[in-house]
Structures are given as C-alpha cells and as structure tokens.
Amino acid sequence: MKATAPPSYPLSPLARAGVLVRPLAQRPAPSEHPHGTAHRDAHYLLVLLQAGELRLTLDFEELTLSGPSLLLISPGQVHRLREAVAAQGWGVSFEPGLVDEQARDVLEQHLRRPVALVGQATFEARAHTLLALLADCQTEATAPIGPALQAMLAALLQLVTALLVPAMTSSGANVSRAEALVQGFRRLLRQHFTEWKQPARYAAALAVTPSHLNDTVKALSGHSISTHLQQRIILEAKRLLYYSDQPVKQIGYALGYDEPVYFGKLFKKVTGLTPQQFRRTIRE
Structure with missing residues (x-):
C-alpha cells in the first residue's frame, strides 16, 4: 500500500477575520478542501451537533457522534468524515491565535472526546443563537465586520469553557x-x-x-x-x-x-x- 503524508490545510478562503461558520447540512464550497479524506487542519474546528449523527475517524479512533453533542478537532489532528446522517447543527472553524491560552487549555483538555449535551438545553439554545448570528454577520459585504465576528467567537468559547469547567471565570481568578x-x-x-x-x-x-x-x-x-x-x-x-x-x-x-x-x-x-x-x- 502506497501512503503519503496527510495534507495540512489552512483556514478556508471564505473565512473572515479568522472565523468561518456554516450549518452542518451545507456542502463545502468547491474552493475548500475535501472532508472525506484523511487530513490535518492548521486551525480549530468546533462542532455543535444538534441532531442526527456524524461518523468520523480522529487520530486512529472511530467515533460516532449523536446529537446533541460537542466535539473539538485541534490543529494537527488527523481526521476524516466518514458519514453524516441527517446531521443538523453548526461547525465553526477559527484560527488558533483568536483563543487565549487559558481557554485553549480548557478546550483541548476537556473536549479531547465528544461531550454529550443531554440536559443542556439552555447552553445549546444560546450556542445556536450565537452561531446563527455569526453565520448571518459573516455574509455582510460592506461593513468592517471582523471585530464583531471575533467578539462573538470569544463569547461562544466562553460559553463552552463555562460548560466544561463551571467554576472558571474570564478573569481566571478561580484557577x-x-x-x-x-x-x-x-x-x-x-x-x-x-x-x-x-x-x-x-x-x-x-x-x-x-x-x-x-x-x-x-x-x-x-x-x-x-x-x-x-x-x-x-x-x-x-x-x-x-x-x-x-x-x-x-x-x-x-x-x-x-x-x-x-x-x-x-x-x-x-x-x-x-x-x-x-x-x-x-x-x-
């Protein structure tokens, strides 16, 4: 069997200010890299699966996600989407430099495996609202929307870190x-x-x-x-x-x-x- 090193892809050219949000049901644009072959990304991908299933390979492990759940794919992790079954939800890709070190540590430590969101309806609703707003704002063609996109991403990641580590505050006082x-x-x-x-x-x-x-x-x-x-x-x-x-x-x-x-x-x-x-x- 002939094998080559998995390609490593930068953030999509469709991203704005280092952020790209899309519904899971939306097909990738022709200008973007294929998701069905093994590859690495140079950016994070946070997946909020609200319904349906995602079947993927992540660093030699076969995973099946059932909604509602959260998954983080970190830069450098080799992954491949094998199948999406009536998947509904969001995927947000973002540059590592947009995440402060404390939040990055929490995300990578506590989202190394999928996290089920059963009983987390409030979190799911708030995350969905932010992601839908992000998706809407990134289509703005004229206004300088970059700072707003990054601010909404920061709010989303704060929601996620608070879910994963409830005692954590943005000031880090409880660390x-x-x-x-x-x-x-x-x-x-x-x-x-x-x-x-x-x-x-x-x-x-x-x-x-x-x-x-x-x-x-x-x-x-x-x-x-x-x-x-x-x-x-x-x-x-x-x-x-x-x-x-x-x-x-x-x-x-x-x-x-x-x-x-x-x-x-x-x-x-x-x-x-x-x-x-x-x-x-x-x-x-």
Missing part, C-alpha cells in the same frame, strides 16, 4: 496555582515535545523544581511528565507511520531521536509493537 502550572506544562509540551525530552527542561521553563512539577502534573492529570511526553511522541509517530512512507529511522529523527534503536524500543514499550509491526498492522 489554582497547581492548575496554572499544569496548563503551563501543557503549553510547553505542545510547543517543544520534539525537542525537550527531559522533565527538567519543562520545570526550568516554569521556574519550579522537576519533582514539584511532576508531582503536580501527576496529581491533577493522573500521569507523570514522562508519560505525557511519551504519549505525545507516540501519537505523532503513529500518524507518520500510517500516513507516510518515511523510513522509521527518519521518523525517529523528526521526533528528536538521534538513535533509531532507542526510538524503536520506546515505541514498542508504549504500544507493544515495533514501528514496523505497527505500520504493517494498521495498513492491513
């Missing part, structure tokens, strides 16, 4: 020191996982001791710093092994490992398979 430290670690991990392999690097950047950082991360997430790092590395390795024909050695180099043997041992330790075995198995 504890421990939570702030873990959020800082997640940000650094997202930026430096191919370069920084030692917990001490993250601790130094956050001005705490490695033991304190590790204890805090483990207490709040259930996993050590090393486990988080390994999971992030292995996920990216799986993407490259499946969607590209790069040699295993080259993939190891791309992920920051100068010794191919060490990379292979780490992959097998985490997955139970060598990189070559995983590639053969996943492509069968």
Whole structure:
C-alpha cells in the first residue's frame, strides 16, 4: 500500500477575520478542501451537533457522534468524515491565535472526546443563537465586520469553557496555582515535545523544581511528565507511520531521536509493537 503524508490545510478562503461558520447540512464550497479524506487542519474546528449523527475517524479512533453533542478537532489532528446522517447543527472553524491560552487549555483538555449535551438545553439554545448570528454577520459585504465576528467567537468559547469547567471565570481568578502550572506544562509540551525530552527542561521553563512539577502534573492529570511526553511522541509517530512512507529511522529523527534503536524500543514499550509491526498492522 502506497501512503503519503496527510495534507495540512489552512483556514478556508471564505473565512473572515479568522472565523468561518456554516450549518452542518451545507456542502463545502468547491474552493475548500475535501472532508472525506484523511487530513490535518492548521486551525480549530468546533462542532455543535444538534441532531442526527456524524461518523468520523480522529487520530486512529472511530467515533460516532449523536446529537446533541460537542466535539473539538485541534490543529494537527488527523481526521476524516466518514458519514453524516441527517446531521443538523453548526461547525465553526477559527484560527488558533483568536483563543487565549487559558481557554485553549480548557478546550483541548476537556473536549479531547465528544461531550454529550443531554440536559443542556439552555447552553445549546444560546450556542445556536450565537452561531446563527455569526453565520448571518459573516455574509455582510460592506461593513468592517471582523471585530464583531471575533467578539462573538470569544463569547461562544466562553460559553463552552463555562460548560466544561463551571467554576472558571474570564478573569481566571478561580484557577489554582497547581492548575496554572499544569496548563503551563501543557503549553510547553505542545510547543517543544520534539525537542525537550527531559522533565527538567519543562520545570526550568516554569521556574519550579522537576519533582514539584511532576508531582503536580501527576496529581491533577493522573500521569507523570514522562508519560505525557511519551504519549505525545507516540501519537505523532503513529500518524507518520500510517500516513507516510518515511523510513522509521527518519521518523525517529523528526521526533528528536538521534538513535533509531532507542526510538524503536520506546515505541514498542508504549504500544507493544515495533514501528514496523505497527505500520504493517494498521495498513492491513
């Protein structure tokens, strides 16, 4: 089987001020990328499914969403829409730079899997109203509507974060020191996982001791710093092994490992398979 790396697409040229909203029932424009083939996006996609079903593949996991539910697809995640069954609702794509770091951490941590909205009629109604207004305003051809679109997106994301973490406020006053430290670690991990392999690097950047950082991360997430790092590395390795024909050695180099043997041992330790075995198995 011949495989090529999944393409990575920027935000649609139809977006305005870094935001694009569309009803799920609306077909993509010819100028946009296909959604039925595996790909990555350089932007976020927040899906509010109000009715029907969406069947998709997200980073090797087959998901079936039933309305009402929420799903976030983050930049870099490999995904493919397999089928939409009478799907009603909204999809909003937006540039990462429009999301403040605190909201970004909450979204990525709590929307890693679909969230059912059963019993959340008030949230659903408010989100629908904002999304419908966004969709209407983005058709404005003459007025400088960009700031308004971004303000409405910020209001929508505040609604979502308040749903996911009820105690959170826009000022961040209710975020504890421990939570702030873990959020800082997640940000650094997202930026430096191919370069920084030692917990001490993250601790130094956050001005705490490695033991304190590790204890805090483990207490709040259930996993050590090393486990988080390994999971992030292995996920990216799986993407490259499946969607590209790069040699295993080259993939190891791309992920920051100068010794191919060490990379292979780490992959097998985490997955139970060598990189070559995983590639053969996943492509069968």
